[in-house]
Each structure stands twice: as C-alpha cells, then as structure tokens.
Amino acid sequence: MSAHPASRRLAVATSADYPSIQPDDAHLATSLERLGLQPIVCVWNDPDVDWSTFDAVLIRTIWDYFKHHAAFPAWLDRLDQLGIPTINDSRLLRWNSDKRYLLELAERGIDIIPTQLSSAHELHGVLAGMPAQQVVIKPTISGGAWHTLRGTVGNENFAQAVTRLPREYDYLVQPFVAEVVSDGEWSLLYFGGEFSHAVIKRPAAGDYRVQGEYGGSADPIVPNAATLAAAERALAAVADIGHEDQAYVRVDGVICAGRFLIMELELIEPFLHLAEYPAAAERLAQLVAARLKED
Structure with a gap:
C-alpha cells in the first residue's frame, strides 16, 4: 500500500x-x-x-x-x-536508437570495438577487406541480437546468411571479440550520472550471446577504477554531444588487453538488474x- x-x-x-x-x-x-x-x-x-x-x-x-x-x-x-x-x-x-552513435563516440576518442558502417548492398565488399576474420554483423537499429550474425569471412554458409539479411537496414560490422565468451561482458548501471552497480554477463556454453533468452547469465561484480573511468568518459562524451540529462544508462563493454571497450550505451529500455x-x-x-x- x-x-x-x-x-x-x-x-x-x-x-x-x-x-x-x-x-x-x-x-x-x-x-x-x-x-x-x-x-x-x-x-x-x-x-x-x-x-x-x-x-x-x-x-x-x-x-x-x-x-x-x-x-x-x-x-x-x-x-x-x-x-x-x-x-x-x-x-x-532518438539518438540512442541508432547504433551509429558508436561512431560519434569514437570520433570523440572513446574506445569502442572497431566498427564499420555498411549498407546491406555493400556488406560483401566490406567483408572482403576482412579475410578469414571472425566478425559480428548487426543492424544499426536493433536489439537482443535481432538479425545479428556471427561467422568467419570466407565461410560459404556465413556468406549465404549475409545474403539473407534484410536489405532495408544499414549494418555495423565488427570483429568478434573472444573475451565476451572467455571473460564476459560488463554492464555498469548509472542513475542520474552516479554509478550504482555492475554485473558481468556470460553466454551459455557454445554461444556468444549474453542475453538471458539465449541462456546467458549475469552475476554481480565490482568494477575497478580504470573500468569506471572508461565508462564515465563515454557518458561525458554523450553529454558533450548534447545529451547531458541521463536519468538512467547501462554501459556495456568488454575488457580487451587491459582496455575497457564500449560495446553499447543502453539509454532506452535496458534491463537494469534491479x-x-x-x-x-x-x-x-x-x-x-x-x-x-x-x-
């Protein structure tokens, strides 16, 4: 009551x-x-x-x-x-609904997973420049691994899957980051600009997707000072772009070679681990x- x-x-x-x-x-x-x-x-x-x-x-x-x-x-x-x-x-x-924002963050010096933007029609040309690499492809407007592919460039089955992707979307092409599977994906929660709590998310065995609907798990974790600083630099960059008012945000990232790389900033409908x-x-x-x- x-x-x-x-x-x-x-x-x-x-x-x-x-x-x-x-x-x-x-x-x-x-x-x-x-x-x-x-x-x-x-x-x-x-x-x-x-x-x-x-x-x-x-x-x-x-x-x-x-x-x-x-x-x-x-x-x-x-x-x-x-x-x-x-x-x-x-x-x-509106700004956060299109993952092109990652490229804006990179322009401001924020460490992100290396990302290329491509139309559906240009995907095969982009992939040709990444021979034999494991990559992830996702629409710029997406969520929950929707229309997301992981595969090795040059693999015929993967090439066919790329051809079947919806043609009306633009896509982000990124190298697959093995640390997501081996070490987990971080989620840091901020409310009103203040750090609240964090979890580490891991995929189910044999998968790379950390979402719960695919069998992923999430456990509480305490980030170190360097990880917090990297997340807060990203939020400061968002404010510099013109979006200072951040009531809630989930900063998703992965640590590679000692650096926290931003995967996404979830400012629309994030699962908040409350x-x-x-x-x-x-x-x-x-x-x-x-x-x-x-x-």
Whole structure:
C-alpha cells in the first residue's frame, strides 16, 4: 500500500509481449507508489492509450521498438506534441536508437570495438577487406541480437546468411571479440550520472550471446577504477554531444588487453538488474519522483 495517495500518473511504457511490470522492475514500481506516483503499465504502440492523461512516461520494457523503427520516433513526436516528458528524454532516446552513435563516440576518442558502417548492398565488399576474420554483423537499429550474425569471412554458409539479411537496414560490422565468451561482458548501471552497480554477463556454453533468452547469465561484480573511468568518459562524451540529462544508462563493454571497450550505451529500455539491488531501485524511483515534482 502507498504511504500516501498517488497524485501523479506515470505511464510505464512496455511492449505487447510484456503487458505487466516485469520481476526485475517490481521493487521499482513499489518504490514509485510509496513516493506518491501511480505507475500504470501501457503498451507503447497501443493506439488506444490516451497519453495526454499522464504526467510523464517512464520508458522500460519496450523491447520491440527496433522492429517498428518508423513508428517509434513518430510516437516520441506525439508525446513531444502533447508536452508529456519521457524518462529518458525523447531527444536522447532518438539518438540512442541508432547504433551509429558508436561512431560519434569514437570520433570523440572513446574506445569502442572497431566498427564499420555498411549498407546491406555493400556488406560483401566490406567483408572482403576482412579475410578469414571472425566478425559480428548487426543492424544499426536493433536489439537482443535481432538479425545479428556471427561467422568467419570466407565461410560459404556465413556468406549465404549475409545474403539473407534484410536489405532495408544499414549494418555495423565488427570483429568478434573472444573475451565476451572467455571473460564476459560488463554492464555498469548509472542513475542520474552516479554509478550504482555492475554485473558481468556470460553466454551459455557454445554461444556468444549474453542475453538471458539465449541462456546467458549475469552475476554481480565490482568494477575497478580504470573500468569506471572508461565508462564515465563515454557518458561525458554523450553529454558533450548534447545529451547531458541521463536519468538512467547501462554501459556495456568488454575488457580487451587491459582496455575497457564500449560495446553499447543502453539509454532506452535496458534491463537494469534491479532485483538483486533493491536500494538501486529506490534511488531510481526517487530520481523519477523528483523529476515529476519539477514539472
């Protein structure tokens, strides 16, 4: 039960496959209620939702937005027109929805996994310049290993799989980083610019994908000073680009030869690993509540 009557309506944006508060966000929702907010789960692309009845929209489990890459910015435009703030900010969401941002970070001196941008039609030419290398190919607008391929350049089966990729997307081409399998992928969580907690994610045996739906696991871990510094340089670069307001962010990366390389910055709908960190859920709830009081 809430400590006092809810006075502000907060839409918790999700996707049709996840029409309720997910277990990892359960303590967050309870904490929001205690702070006088009314979290109401809404499917982001449901045409029957009246967004004008909400004080703000907290983006959470919209885990299919990349499959509707034209509808997503149109939805953000609609919220902007209604004057309904989003958390994170809609400008930041648009910027983060296209993984070309990695190249912007690299231009600012941030260590990322070496990345080439290619249209679908140019992929075979790009790969020809990487003979016998293990590579990963993913759309610039994607998530959850959607339309992602891993293979060895020159392998016939891999070449055929590349040919079958959807032609309407642009792609990132990266060398496969073996440390993801051998050592794990890091996720560092920040709320309001402050480090909160971290996990190390590992793929299931025989796989390279760390997502839970593919059998990946995540365990708490304490990053060292160098890893934190690398993550915070990346967030400072995002601010330098013009996105200083980062309510929540998950910094994903891998340590190669002693350097923390940025894999992705998740600023839209990251899994926040809150279930094992209830204090972190409460801090995020307090941050959200403070933002609504400011409006």
